[in-house]
Amino acid sequence: MTDILAHNRESWDKQAADGNRWTVPVDSARVARARAGDWAVDLTPRKPVPREWFGDLKGARLLGLASGGGQQGPILAAAGARVTVFDASPAQLERDRSVSERDGLGIATELGDMADLSRFADASFDIIFHPCSNCFVPAIRPVWKEAARVLRPGGRLLAGFCLPVLFLVEEEKDDRGEIVVSYRIPYSDTEQLAPDLLKKKLELKQPLSFGHTLADQLGGQLDAGFLLAGYYEDSWEPGMSAISDRIPTFAATLALKP
Numbered sequence: 001m002t003d004i005l006a007h008n009r010e011s012w013d014k015q016a017a018d019g020n021r022w023t024v025p026v027d028s029a030r031v032a033r034a035r036a037g038d039w040a041v042d043l044t045p046r047k048p049v050p051r052e053w054f055g056d057l058k059g060a061r062l063l064g065l066a067s068g069g070g071q072q073g074p075i076l077a078a079a080g081a082r083v084t085v086f087d088a089s090p091a092q093l094e095r096d097r098s099v100s101e102r103d104g105l106g107i108a109t110e111l112g113d114m115a116d117l118s119r120f121a122d123a124s125f126d127i128i129f130h131p132c133s134n135c136f137v138p139a140i141r142p143v144w145k146e147a148a149r150v151l152r153p154g155g156r157l158l159a160g161f162c163l164p165v166l167f168l169v170e171e172e173k174d175d176r177g178e179i180v181v182s183y184r185i186p187y188s189d190t191e192q193l194a195p196d197l198l199k200k201k202l203e204l205k206q207p208l209s210f211g212h213t214l215a216d217q218l219g220g221q222l223d224a225g226f227l228l229a230g231y232y233e234d235s236w237e238p239g240m241s242a243i244s245d246r247i248p249t250f251a252a253t254l255a256l257k258p
């Protein structure tokens, strides 16, 4: 049986080496602008997160959950948060460490699995920033539960995720503009991908993906004790995905811990 965490760790290390767009760190000019109050970050491919979703960022203890790559962590640190970036990929965390050292941002990094935050005490963070990444774990309810535990009462969870419709269709055909519905939701690469496609994915060290239901994405946050306070949807850039040209394929939520 495939060790999903180990495979995806190696795979994201490779994505970082290959320069995947989610692994390219911010430059010093952007960090300087963020220090001056001019900043925006994304939870989904294109739409910036509304600034009011963060509440008061100055001095806030912020956990960037599965947020490595030297992108959002450095911007949020420059905007005044005390940032810990948590990720499964050493190469992704190295991006945050090097930007932090280069620009004096004091970011802490932690290597691990988003479903296990046991190293953090209850109520250790004011904000969790969790960009689109729960498509890389087979079960997301444990992630919401752990997020609720490590946030203080009154804390907030900002999360981006893929909408289920994205996983109904064959990815390679979708990329070429063809919509072929072949899968069911919940989706799992390891259970539903044809054996030759799965073999290729494993050999090429591409990340293994999972498509979760809205019951697990939204209901899972509510069941973990959060109240939903904000929602928007997003898509890939036009022409990148046939399905995403027709219906939003990403969403972001603001959830509050009472």
Ligand SMILES: C[S@@+](CC[C@H](N)C(=O)[O-])C[C@H]1O[C@@H](n2cnc3c(N)ncnc32)[C@H](O)[C@@H]1O
Pocket: 005, 008, 009, 012, 022, 023, 042, 043, 065, 066, 067, 068, 069, 070, 071, 072, 086, 087, 088, 089, 092, 112, 113, 114, 115, 131, 132, 133, 136, 137
């Ligand atoms: C699409 S990238 C998101 C980060 C990126 N900075 C962004 O702009 O959204 C997905 C991230 O999830 C991380 N990841 C995958 N599986 C994980 C797991 N089980 N636990 C923690 N992080 C994981 C990857 O290493 C990668 O850095």
